[in-house]
Amino acid sequence: RKEVEQDPGPFNVPEGATVAFNCTYSNSASQSFFWYRQDCRKEPKLLMSVYSSGNEDGRFTAQLNRASQYISLLIRDSKLSDSATYLCVVNGKGGSYIPTFGRGTSLIVHP
Amino acid sequence: DAGVIQSPRHEVTEMGQEVTLRCKPISGHNSLFWYRQTMMRGLELLIYFNNNVPIDDSGMPEDRFSAKMPNASFSTLKIQPSEPRDSAVYFCASRTGGGQPQHFGDGTRLSIL
Numbered sequence: 001r002k003e004v005e006q007d008p009g010p011f012n013v014p015e016g017a018t019v020a021f022n023c024t025y026s027n028s029a030s031q032s033f034f035w036y037r038q039d040c041r042k043e044p045k046l047l048m049s050v051y052s053s054g055n056e057d058g059r060f061t062a063q064l065n066r067a068s069q070y071i072s073l074l075i076r077d078s079k080l081s082d083s084a085t086y087l088c089v090v091n092g093k094g095g096s097y098i099p100t101f102g103r104g105t106s107l108i109v110h111p
Numbered sequence: 112d113a114g115v116i117q118s119p120r121h122e123v124t125e126m127g128q129e130v131t132l133r134c135k136p137i138s139g140h141n142s143l144f145w146y147r148q149t150m151m152r153g154l155e156l157l158i159y160f161n162n163n164v165p166i167d168d169s170g171m172p173e174d175r176f177s178a179k180m181p182n183a184s185f186s187t188l189k190i191q192p193s194e195p196r197d198s199a200v201y202f203c204a205s206r207t208g209g210g211q212p213q214h215f216g217d218g219t220r221l222s223i224l
């Protein structure tokens with residue numbers, strides 16, 4: 001099993017739709033979790049951290065399920081500008097907290 | 112605030128040449144990461160420094176690759192000799208602490224002919 005797995009997609013949705021991505025991780029001792037967004041030919045940019053109790057930032061909601069070892073990202077009212085690749089990141093336990101990136105999920109929002 | 116600064120933005124060179132990529136982390140960040148991204152392999156962690164000390168270099172593909180961090184504000188990734196299969200986008204990222212997110216530079220697009 002890969003350390004961090006994501007469905008590559010693409011998820012093709014109309015504007016205004018709600019879409020959700022999951023990301024599973026294998027290290028049960030993982031301590032911190034993040035979602036990044038990467039546009040074509042650009043660097044990954046932090047979208048949001050993922051907290052144990054779940055957290056929301058505008059149209060975006062992130063959740064963590066430690067029992068099943070996955071994190072999720074929900075996007076409501078999708079915009080054309082949300083089209084991008086969404087990467088999940090899991091930081092392992094230990095003093096080094098080495099981050100592991102998923103391969104990303106591609107989202108295409110169409111008119 | 113200045114973000115992570117990488118140079119050059121683009122590099123095109125012939126195989127066999129030495130390539131040096133540079134990175135200036137965000138001031139106050141004590142961890143620095145070098146990544147390589149290709150369509151085939153995605154984002155790969157090459158090496159990770161903490162307080163200027165290499166902690167994990169298991170992702171460095173082979174001896175042709177080397178990285179240094181002589182001080183808290185500068186790091187280099189060197190490829191010597193370069194090969195066409197080294198063509199990729201190389202990102203540098205930094206963060207403050209283990210539980211914190213990384214911030215990425217714009218990347219260096221490297222093409223080895």
